[in-house]
Amino acid sequence: MGRLRDVQSFVRHVGAVESLEALHELLEPTVWDFGFQYYALGHHVNVVHGDLIQIGNYPESWMATVHKRSYISDDPILLACQTSAVGFRWSDVSRHIELSTRQKQILADAWRAGMGEGFTVPVNVPGECAGSCSFAHRPGKPLNESALPSIQYIGCFAFEAARRLAHKPGMRNRMLAAEESLTPRQLDCLVLVARGKTDWEAAQLLGLSQDTVHQHVESAKRKYGVATRTQLVIRALFDNQLGFQDVIHG
Amino acid sequence: MVHIVTKRNKWRYAVPLDGMHRDRKRVFVDWLKWNIPVTDGTHEIDQFDTDDAVYLIETDGHDKHLASIRLLPTMQPHLLADVFPDLCEGPVPRGQAVWELTRFCVSPDMLKTDGRRLMNLMWTSVVEFAVRYDIAEYTCVTHMAFLSQILSAGWDTKPLGLPKMVDGGLIGAVLFKISPETLQESRSRFGYETSVFEPQQRWEAA
Numbered sequence: 218m219g220r221l222r223d224v225q226s227f228v229r230h231v232g233a234v235e236s237l238e239a240l241h242e243l244l245e246p247t248v249w250d251f252g253f254q255y256y257a258l259g260h261h262v263n264v265v266h267g268d269l270i271q272i273g274n275y276p277e278s279w280m281a282t283v284h285k286r287s288y289i290s291d292d293p294i295l296l297a298c299q300t301s302a303v304g305f306r307w308s309d310v311s312r313h314i315e316l317s318t319r320q321k322q323i324l325a326d327a328w329r330a331g332m333g334e335g336f337t338v339p340v341n342v343p344g345e346c347a348g349s350c351s352f353a354h355r356p357g358k359p360l361n362e363s364a365l366p367s368i369q370y371i372g373c374f375a376f377e378a379a380r381r382l383a384h385k386p387g388m389r390n391r392m393l394a395a396e397e398s399l400t401p402r403q404l405d406c407l408v409l410v411a412r413g414k415t416d417w418e419a420a421q422l423l424g425l426s427q428d429t430v431h432q433h434v435e436s437a438k439r440k441y442g443v444a445t446r447t448q449l450v451i452r453a454l455f456d457n458q459l460g461f462q463d464v465i466h467g
Numbered sequence: 468m469v470h471i472v473t474k475r476n477k478w479r480y481a482v483p484l485d486g487m488h489r490d491r492k493r494v495f496v497d498w499l500k501w502n503i504p505v506t507d508g509t510h511e512i513d514q515f516d517t518d519d520a521v522y523l524i525e526t527d528g529h530d531k532h533l534a535s536i537r538l539l540p541t542m543q544p545h546l547l548a549d550v551f552p553d554l555c556e557g558p559v560p561r562g563q564a565v566w567e568l569t570r571f572c573v574s575p576d577m578l579k580t581d582g583r584r585l586m587n588l589m590w591t592s593v594v595e596f597a598v599r600y601d602i603a604e605y606t607c608v609t610h611m612a613f614l615s616q617i618l619s620a621g622w623d624t625k626p627l628g629l630p631k632m633v634d635g636g637l638i639g640a641v642l643f644k645i646s647p648e649t650l651q652e653s654r655s656r657f658g659y660e661t662s663v664f665e666p667q668q669r670w671e672a673a
Contacts, residue, residue: 221556302612303637340615344583366629377618
């Protein structure tokens with residue numbers, strides 16, 4: 218059971234990292250040490266670049282495919298994070314969500330790109346955008362089961378280190394949370410807006426007048442201090458008022 | 468403002484304590500499905516809810532329980548030593564200056580609107596309590612699902628063992644080191660300038 222020492226050592230060192238680069242330099246060899254080649258750590262929103270944490274070493278070719286084919290919006294692993302409170306194996310993802318054809322395609326493509334078996338630790342800090350830390354290795358060998366308890370801790374502590382860095386003064390200001398929470402009705406309207414409904418369509422669906430829907434959306438925009446509906450959706454996603462699923466899957 | 472509830476002043480806090488046990492049942496039994504005993508079908512009370520326990524409880528102006536956490540002295544029976552010693556690879560940390568954090572509970576009624584603020588308030592109260600009463604370390608047995616939340620408090624944390632499957636859930640034991648700096652950090656991080664406790668709240672050690 219010598220792995221506890223390694224985890225404790227990682228925890229001590231990660232507490233002292235001062236930059237995302239330093240975090241990466243610590244995490245990559247640690248991940249190798251536990252039998253994985255690849256890792257990815259970050260928040261689950263693709264739409265805002267640079268404002269949220271995303272670090273890792275997934276193969277370049279895979280990341281190019283992901284961007285080209287817009288795989289992020291359907292990624293089954295990210296979706297399964299919404300239903301699992303603890304880490305899960307990629308090979309078990311069908312236990313958490315029902316896989317669509319496209320999602321099976323994504324997993325198959327990942328396999329071909331060299332991302333064989335993997336393990337993902339979801340991270341859900343109240344009031345913040347959902348995130349995760351994933352570990353993967355090349356196809357051909359089974360998951361190192363004995364490493365999983367350690368990797369649970371490594372993932373959580375690494376993510377917390379990244380959060381701490383993101384909130385440091387001097388990093389870009391991340392006070393994206395709303396001045397006050399949205400009311401349930403504002404949230405109802407926002408979810409429909411996020412799915413591309415017009416105020417009229419939303420009004421029909423909610424049994425409200427179009428004017429009322431408009432007012433709710435405007436109030437929500439004021440609470441976040443944004444000018445456009447797109448910005449509103451982004452902020453609400455980050456603030457965890459909206460789930461990934463609310464926006465992407467109608 | 469947080470209240471410090473002990474055997475000496477419990478009589479004044481019957482309503483919030485009742486609310487706390489009811490909310491503990493809603494959170495730990497109904498929602499999280501933990502395998503722990505329930506009294507009268509409504510209250511979650513276990514063998515560690517004794518006279519040695521200290522409760523930090525946040526209420527609204529009408530004695531309603533909003534959030535709470537239970538502190539247990541490690542020189543007395545507690546979860547890590549008596550129920551989950553296998554989670555600790557070395558000896559279970561014990562001492563006058565070591566307490567265990569348990570049953571951190573935010574009322575389900577408050578979760579959607581105020582969950583984050585209440586969580587941050589309870590973390591701050593726990594740290595202030597430690598600094599006031601010379602507690603140097605807290606141990607804690609936690610389900611992996613909540614580890615990220617606890618880590619977001621920003622404390623100096625050390626795993627005491629690797630997590631293990633217990634009753635279908637993955638849980639682990641950690642140790643937090645608390646210092647006056649931790650309190651400064653918490654206050655500045657969560658926006659508290661002074662004490663989070665009700666004025667005149669005191670805890671007298673037995």
